[in-house]
Structure formats: C-alpha cells, structure tokens
Amino acid sequence: MKKATTKRLLATLLSFAMMFALVACSGNENGSSGGNNSANSGGTSSGGGHEVELIDGATAPEDLTFGLTPFEDRQTLRIGFFTGSPLSYAFLFADNLGVFDALNIDVEYSCFTGGPAMMEANSEWDMASCGLGGVCTALAGYDFTLVDVTDYEENxxxxxxxxxxxxNDPTNPDLWxxxxxxxxxxxxxxAVLAQYLETMGLTLSDVESVNMDNANGLTGFNGGTGDALVCWNAIALSAEDRGYVRVTDSGQLNLPFPCCTFAQTEIMESNPDLVAAAVAVFHLTYEWVTESEGNAAQAAAWYLEHCDEEGFLCDESIAERTINWWRCPTVDEYIALFTETEPDEAGLYTSRDLLQIENDILSGFDFFTSVGSYTEAxxxxxxxxxxxxxxxALAVKEMLGR
Structure with a gap:
C-alpha cells in the first residue's frame, strides 16, 4: 500500500466553497440499492433468504459470513453512501452477495455526491464514508469517530x-x-492542482480558478469553459474517453489521499460490534473483489447498475476501470494503518506519536489549513x-484472529 506523505504547506488563500446535493438511493425490501445481475450467470450466492446470480467467472465466497459470527438478533445499519466513488461500494457488493443477510444485518442507504453534505445530513446515517474533503470537514466541525479507511485516491x-x-508542453510554467x-x-x-503548480514554481494565485463540482466541472469543460480540468474517479475516466490529455494525477504526485468512514457516537457506544462487523465485511469484500478477474467484473457490473439507478455518468468500460483504480487496504493493511505509530511528519504535534492513518489524513488537512479552511488549533x-x-481496528483484529 502506497502511503501519502505530507507536502510542504502552500501559502495561497482560496475560499472553501463546496455544494453537493443529497440524492435518495433506491432500495429493495432489505434496504439494498443493488439488484441481481443475471446476465452471463456463472453461479449463485445465497445467504439466509438472499440469493443472487453471478456473472460468468465470478465465484461466491465459500462462507458468506467471512468467518464472522452472525448476530443473534436482526440488526439494522444505516449507511451514508458516496455515489460513484468506490470508497463506499464494498458495502453494496457485500449486500448483493448476501453477506449482510448471512450475518443477520439489514442495511439501509442514504446516497450523497459530496462529503460535506453527507456530514451535514448526519441524522440519516449510523456510518458514512467520504473523501478527504468530507473527512476534514467532519474532524474540524463534528464529533463523529473515524474508524476506517476505504480507498487511497490515486485517480x-x-x-x-x-x-x-x-x-504539447504541460510542464511549462509560462503556459500555466x-x-x-x-x-x-x-x-x-x-490540493492536487496546487501541488502540480508548485512543481513548476507556481501557486494557485497564478491561475484563474472556476469552482464547479466533480461532475458539473466536466460538463462545463465540454462546453468550452476553462483551459484545464481537475476531476476524479469515474468522471476522470469520462474525461479521458472524451480525448482530454491527462497531465498528472494524485498517484503520480505521490498524493493518494485517504477516503475514510465515520461512525456516530451513539452506535459506537451502543453497538460497537455492529460497527466492527461492517468494517471487517468492507475489507473482506474488497479482498473478494481482487481474488479473480471474474469477481472484479461482477463488482464492476454492480457498480454500473447502481450508477445507472442514481443517474451518475458511467458506462461498462468506466465501471471496469474504476474498480481497477480502487486502492482499498486489505484487512491486514487496515489494521496496521490504525495500530502502527510514527511521529507527526509535519513536526507540529509532539504530545504523542500518531497512528499511520492520522499522518495520511494530515497530508490533506494541512493543505486545507494552509489555504485558510481550518486552523492549527x-x-x-x-x-x-x-x-x-x-x-x-483492534476489535476486527480480534474477530478475525489476525
């Protein structure tokens, strides 16, 4: 797992403005927003009353509980779900496989297209996953507990x-x-744009900035707005398919920012075993996806199906490439990120050594502090x-005997 490193703070002021819409997930009677994809079926997965056909080449886990102990009483878990980003989708894949059903858990989804909006609508969820922008918003302004990392965004x-x-000359500072x-x-x-400009001795003040959200930015760029576009995940792949030239990305710049999951204080206090089970399922499902090309193809098919349901721009090729770009930690990598410690890379905090995941989060938080969004306090x-x-993470380690 490539780990993000803290970059030199950038002293450029820019307003923090981000508006995203909350959209409702469609759902079946068990709360799943996914459906059965029976095309090219190669097998079935069943757990409890849940059965789903898998596409050719995909193989269901031998044990749909992944070795976890099912709950004695039926549980309900409300998930804040980030549409279009793989940082949330292992929940959906596990649900479609029947894993949650086998564990005696019903899952309900509230779908969002932005982290800050997800945090504001926190009455809708028990656990929620978002990118680093939403992560920083939550850490600075809410009391939620950060319990998981689900992706390192390189795309x-x-x-x-x-x-x-x-x-023709993307590293020429005069052209930027x-x-x-x-x-x-x-x-x-x-932050990615600022870091790339810094490699040429420039700052954000050297360019004209137009603020548009991820999807609308591509629409505006298609319409002729702007000389350059910054976007990610499926939208970045759509930009690539339009023939636009990728000059760099967060992976090339060694800035793979972490996407994380929060849990509400109430569920952490009343039902931490449910939180731990959900986190374990997420990473075990990611491991299932990466076991074979068939499993990855099934995940891509479910991803595309959900994007279509939610009206999110995608096609079969983009879905497949989005799954290939997904950089979720394995179970063992997740446990290490939340248990192994190191000094604060920026040298600003000396009260204790930090968890590895804390340093990864600070790689973005410190950037936002540098542009005036947050304070060192x-x-x-x-x-x-x-x-x-x-x-x-410690509970997951014990549950799985790692």
Whole structure:
C-alpha cells in the first residue's frame, strides 16, 4: 500500500466553497440499492433468504459470513453512501452477495455526491464514508469517530485540451500563468492542482480558478469553459474517453489521499460490534473483489447498475476501470494503518506519536489549513481528542484472529 506523505504547506488563500446535493438511493425490501445481475450467470450466492446470480467467472465466497459470527438478533445499519466513488461500494457488493443477510444485518442507504453534505445530513446515517474533503470537514466541525479507511485516491487527475499548448508542453510554467482551471474548491482536487503548480514554481494565485463540482466541472469543460480540468474517479475516466490529455494525477504526485468512514457516537457506544462487523465485511469484500478477474467484473457490473439507478455518468468500460483504480487496504493493511505509530511528519504535534492513518489524513488537512479552511488549533483538537479511533481496528483484529 502506497502511503501519502505530507507536502510542504502552500501559502495561497482560496475560499472553501463546496455544494453537493443529497440524492435518495433506491432500495429493495432489505434496504439494498443493488439488484441481481443475471446476465452471463456463472453461479449463485445465497445467504439466509438472499440469493443472487453471478456473472460468468465470478465465484461466491465459500462462507458468506467471512468467518464472522452472525448476530443473534436482526440488526439494522444505516449507511451514508458516496455515489460513484468506490470508497463506499464494498458495502453494496457485500449486500448483493448476501453477506449482510448471512450475518443477520439489514442495511439501509442514504446516497450523497459530496462529503460535506453527507456530514451535514448526519441524522440519516449510523456510518458514512467520504473523501478527504468530507473527512476534514467532519474532524474540524463534528464529533463523529473515524474508524476506517476505504480507498487511497490515486485517480484524481488534471486534464487539458488535446489541441492546446498545454497539451504539447504541460510542464511549462509560462503556459500555466493566467490559465483558467475548472475544479471543486475546498477538495483534494484543489490540493492536487496546487501541488502540480508548485512543481513548476507556481501557486494557485497564478491561475484563474472556476469552482464547479466533480461532475458539473466536466460538463462545463465540454462546453468550452476553462483551459484545464481537475476531476476524479469515474468522471476522470469520462474525461479521458472524451480525448482530454491527462497531465498528472494524485498517484503520480505521490498524493493518494485517504477516503475514510465515520461512525456516530451513539452506535459506537451502543453497538460497537455492529460497527466492527461492517468494517471487517468492507475489507473482506474488497479482498473478494481482487481474488479473480471474474469477481472484479461482477463488482464492476454492480457498480454500473447502481450508477445507472442514481443517474451518475458511467458506462461498462468506466465501471471496469474504476474498480481497477480502487486502492482499498486489505484487512491486514487496515489494521496496521490504525495500530502502527510514527511521529507527526509535519513536526507540529509532539504530545504523542500518531497512528499511520492520522499522518495520511494530515497530508490533506494541512493543505486545507494552509489555504485558510481550518486552523492549527482545530488540527490539535481532533488529535488531542483522538477522534481517529483504533478500537474498531483492534476489535476486527480480534474477530478475525489476525
């Protein structure tokens, strides 16, 4: 697992503005927003009353509980779900396989297209997963507990038009001065742009910024707005398919920002075993996806089906590539990230060594602090309060005998 490293703080002021819409997930009677994909069926998966046909080449886990002990009484878990980003989708894949049913858990989804909006609508969920923009919003302004990391986003890319001077000479700082760049302000896309400009001795003040969210940014760019575009995940792959030139991305810049899951205080206190089971299922399902090409193809088919249901721009090729870009930690990597410690890479916090995941989160939080979104006092506060909690990782370790 490639680990993000803290970058030099960038002293450029930009307003933190991000507006995303909450959309409702469709659901079956068990709360699942997925459906059975029977095309090219190669087998079935069944657990309890749940049965689903799998596409050719996909193989269901031999034990749908993944070795976890089913709950004696039926449980209900409400999940804040990030549409279009793989950081949430292992929940859906597990649900479609019948894993949650086998564990005696009903799952209900509330779908979002942005982390800050997800945090604001926190009455809708018990656990919620989001990108680093939403993670920082939650750590600075809410009391939720961060319990998991579900993706390291390497496919956060900067695109230019193929017939432009920037495409022919993308590392020329003179061409970037005064260029108009479309991106969502207050997100890690902004941080990727700032880091790339820094490699040429430039800052965000050297370009003209147009604030558009991830999907609308591509629409605007298609319509002629801007000289460059910053977008990620399926939208980045759509930009690639339109013929735009990828000049760099967060993976190339060694800035794979973590996407994380929060749990509400109430469920952490009343039912931590349910939180731990859900986290374990997420990573075990990711391991199932990566076991074979057939399983990855099944995951891509379910991803596409959900995107179609939610009206999210996608096609079969984009779905397959999105799953291939997914960088979720394995179970053992997750446990290590939440249990192994190291000093604060920025040298700002000396009260204790930090968990590895805390340093990874700070790689983005410190950028947002540098552009005025947060303060060092807020940074110190969430670290002092140990809002990044490893009790769930320790419970998962014990559950699975790792």
């Amino acid at each position: 956060m890319a900067i695109f230019v038009r193929p017939d432009s001077e920037l495409a 001065k005064g260029a108009t760049v479309v991106y969502p302000a207050g997100t890690t896309g902004q 807020q940074r110190t506060q969430f670290l002092d309060d140990q809002r990044v909690d490893n009790s769930i």
